[in-house]
Amino acid sequence: MSDVAREAMEYDVVIVGAGPAGLSAAIRLKQLDADLEVVVLEKGSEVGAHILSGAVLDPCGLDALIPDWKDKGAPINVPVRDDNFYMLGEAGKVRIPNWPMPKLMNNHGNYIVSMGNVCRWMAEQAEALGVEIFPGMACSELVYGENGEVKGVIAGEFGRNPDGSEGPGYEPGMELHGKYVFLGEGVRGHLSKEVIAKYDLSAGKEPQKFGLGLKEIWEIDPAKHREGSVTHTMGWPLGGNAGGGSFIYHLDNNQVYVGFVVHLNYKNPHLFPYMEFQRFKHHPMVAELLKGGKRVAYGARAITEGGYQSMPKMVAPGVALLGCSVGMVNVPRIKGNHNAMLSGKAAAEAAYDAIKAERAGDELSAYETEVREGAIGKDLKKVRNVKPMWSKWGLTASLALGGLDMWTNSLFGGSLFGTLKHGKSDAEATQTVYHHKPIDYPKPDGKLSFDRLTNVAFSFTNHEESQPCHLRLLDPSVPIDENLPKYAEPAQRYCPAGVYEVVEKDGRSEFVINFQNCVHCKTCDIKDPSQNIKWVTPQGGDGPNYPNM
Template sequence: MERESMEFDILVIGAGPAGLAAAIRLAQRAREADRELSVCVLEKAPEPGAHTLSGAVMDPRGLDALLPGWRERAPQVTPATEDEFLFLGANTARRVPHALLPACFQNQGNLIVRLGHLVKWLAEEAEALGVEIYPGFAAADLVFAEDGAVRGVLTGDLGRTRDGEPGLGFEPGMELTARYTLFAEGCRGHLGKRLEAHFGLREGADPQTYGIGIKELWEVLPDHHRPGRVTHTAGWPLANDTYGGGFIYHLDDGLVATGFVVGLDYTNPWLSPFNEFQRFKTHPALRPIFAGGRRIAYGARAIAAGGLQSLPKTVFPGGALIGDDAGYLNAARIKGIHAAIESGMLGADAAFEAVCADRHGDELDAYPAAFRDSALHAELARTRNFKPLMKLGLVAGSLAFGIDQLVLRGRAPWTLHNRADHTSLRDAAVCPRVDYPAPDGQVSFDLPSSVFLSNTNHTEDQPCHLRLQDATVPIALNLTRYAAPEQRYCPAGVYEIVEDAAGPRLQINAANCVHCKSCDIKDPAQNIEWVPPQGGEGPIYSGM
């Protein structure tokens, strides 16, 4: 098939915090050196920020370094002024004294942001510096040079029918090539996953481990609103052996961001992260915040949680992984924006120096070397045992991590290890069923009305972007042994077991998909592969 092609000095895949930070840094370096440098950012959403979702309390360290004085120009942010950490029982809420909170749970100096709005503004800053941004184009495949180095990517074809054949208005994807390609697809990037396998980037590293974060944005009554308050919770409604917790962040203008994270290493296949979140909001200590308010947005995404020991090798011939495509998020702090920005800057510096030296297609070794000497590395090293310690359960894990941080100061002479989330499910027959109350339509809600608020849209007549490696596995293994957990771990109702004359079968409602990628992570046989749908499709988040 004949394709259009374009060539750049640097190609960046993904217009999130990491990708845009890298692009901005490259443009800044080029201006300082009075050098021509072509930088292109490819983004699968229809505009930067439309697929962006995060809590989000942001450490401003990264943006302060990238764009000094940025607060005078950026969208409104809310300074974090009050920390609250609650251990919840079914009817109790015990507040942890501030003096006993490890530093990673303290938020003085941090900012509550609507990351989608911030990303959109970062894109404008990048374009003002001469960066080209192409929204609505999904990077679908890798392009390799004859010597095996990455040369760039192919964008996805548009207008293919459900059976994969060209339909009316068919347009083949483009080939975009560059001296170096920086991959900033976010958590569980599908090309990042292929690069890890192709170049053996995970050799010697722990498997990455993840959480699923589900979020809503609310307008609340003035009497319930406390701008700057940052609340985190642990405990109920989750069992002691399940990692996770809730958050409630009070922004300005009567807005409250609330959400719930469940570690995808949970063991009980009857668990539903979506329903745990809905139940969380009904706790007697939390429900009054939302009473009389209005839910205005919903979404979900996976979160990398493995930490330092789960980072892959981040460079390979022709490119690098930056941001959450590598997994730099600090799960103990529940923060990854600054890490994405800082890793993007480090990757950009290495790529710029390589281009100035007239190199192309080799490994950007200066990038991991700079990371090892960075404040980001030191931060991740201090909290590296957080996620493994949570395997001890909420009480024992919290106590052990408190000792690790308050007594040992994160300098324990040992590093604990992670295992892959898809290996953790137990047989449904030996696990207790979880009975979830019916939603009340005031504070807790059903799945269809929630997905509606994500503004998700996919053209029905296109190849399914949720691919089964073996079509027999969903019934022969998942249903038989695990009671079809994909029906519960998906926060968008994509997977459904239906009965017909031939017996049970898995129905994939791909049009519902919010691109969280939990199925790609949690499926026990690793039988589901998420790939991007046609460019621009998916959720349309407004400042999530």
């Protein structure tokens, strides 16, 4: 592809991804210098189309960026009014009291939001400042300079045939060059993966860890709706099979966000995260809430969970990683959007100082220092041991020890445990079928629970079918020859969109990739035990079209 002739456009800063991190960076750059040339490239059909988050938003990031966000009409209107934690059994529940929890777990002052709508509003603020935003522009490749620095991206390539050759309507796209390039692709972005590998940015760090978040929006009976209510659960149905839990957030207009997170370090290859979510909705507490309501949207997304000890180096020559490209989620708080915004702001300030000093293409070390030593680092350092404790010692022990650890970190700035390690990657954590029995999942009833393909229709996902498959197999023989006998080919189950199937054809098993269903969650890139699946971006505008996620 490198021999294709393309036009080039020059900017001061090129930003990949119109999420909270990328948009915060764009806004801050223009606040600092209205004459800076800033462009944001977004692969979704519109800003917000690929944004999926819980979300209870800690407004500290927005407070720092746009202090008068309320006056400017930000779609942040539902303050958290009550906070509930439950441990579930199959038929009952036990309330976990709020008082023993560290102050950082308190949701007072936070808001239930659609991050998709927040990002749409942030894009309006950015454009009003003069930022150029181009949705439907997937960034397929990085452009490197003579000294090995990142100097830009290739965006807007369309019209390749399934075999990769140029089709009759082929458009080569453009090179967009910047003094600095910011990658705010979200979890496991393929350009960020390339940068981390090329510059060995994870050297000396713990493996990144991930969860899979699944989410539905429900319209429920107004009599059951409690605007501002936040509920989190742990325990059933996952039990000892996997770490994770649920969230139920009552926003406005009689709508409820119902979500479920499965930590991807689970061992049993028979585990089916999507069906665990569907089974969860049949718990009496949840079933009663949803009875008589209707599901109006569905989506799924991987979540970075490694935290403080898994954050790679964030800068390399000419490039900076923002937000979830680094992994800035506070796992016990289930929050990362505030840190994504703060990271975008910090990167912008470092780039502004560099450009003002007539620098370009070097490492923005001031950004790295601010993230690790400033508000983001302080937020993540306090909770750094919660995830490894859960992984090593299970739910019950981690509740007690994790709570103690967060208290000692909050009160005394230190931990009795030091900094625990994560150990294996999530792919390596998967054990063979010889160690585990299959799990019997109830059939969805079509009222509370739904089959995957029916639900994927509610993600409004679409891909142009004549393009190359964006889910690349490094070795096409691995799924059937290795993963099927060893792991019962877990891609059939860990994918929340039914992309992967094993079918029988002429007496032989065949691995089928239905890439049209892909909701861009990146789980396959993370969890495949052979690390044989590589997710790359499809052409711009394709993928889910989330309305209010």
